[in-house]
Amino acid sequence: MSFLKANSAVRTNAPSPTPSNTSAGSSKRKRPADGAPPVVYSQPMDTGTGEHVFTRLTYVNDYLRERKDKWHSFDEIMGYLNIPPGHVQREQLRVLMRTANDANRISWDSANEKYRYRPKLNVLGPEGLKAYLQSQKSSLGLSIKDLKDGWATVADDIAKMEDKREVLVQRNKDGVAKTVWMNDPSLMLPMDAGFAKNWHMVRVPNTAEELRKALLSANMKAATKAKVIVPGTGQKKRKAIRRNGKQTNTHMAGILRDFSGMRK
Structure with a gap:
């Protein structure tokens, strides 16, 4: 604005991070007296962690697995989960615990309304x-x-x-x-000592070639043939010159220059 000058800017002091004890209207915090009740501060809102019905079904599986030696009543399980009567999840869990499928590891006794952990294999000893x-x-x-x-x-x-x-x-x-x-x-019958001694005296060939010769010497037919090494001529085979693709410009043979003779 026109009535404000550059050298007349109003300056305001930043507030102190810790109020001074001598400032007006401030009071120093006193330590609570011995035996006084503790001050209860505000708590965060309940986020519902662990209260989902399928999460609680997992808790039921863990509870029954640790106590798989006996049957447990429905009220006993609900008491472990701290679910009061009338809660909507009681009936939801009752249905899930009675569902018959391979993923459900809970056995249900319909006569006594009791439940027990069902292992993958019904073998206990x-x-x-x-x-x-x-x-x-x-x-x-x-x-x-x-x-x-x-x-x-x-x-x-x-x-x-x-x-x-x-x-x-x-x-x-x-x-x-x-x-x-x-x-x-x-x-599992005992083996004769003489037979075991003769068995361990038999020498097993170390290589396939030794085994083949041992079979032939015993007038037995070997499944493999002797390895034949073909002698070489000693001359190194010359590597053929590789042509870069098929020549298509045959109609321009008289115009284009041939540089194939300069190849090393």
């Missing part, structure tokens, strides 16, 4: 494992990881069964059991 393996129509092995879902001490129990020759176990390079098969101890 050594006797159950032998019964399950004997009932199989194939000789497929069982994953130790799947057995551990319902059998917490499967690793130690499998090692004891292996010592008794009741099962065959596949282990990784660290010695951890991965797969287990059924084994029949009655088929």
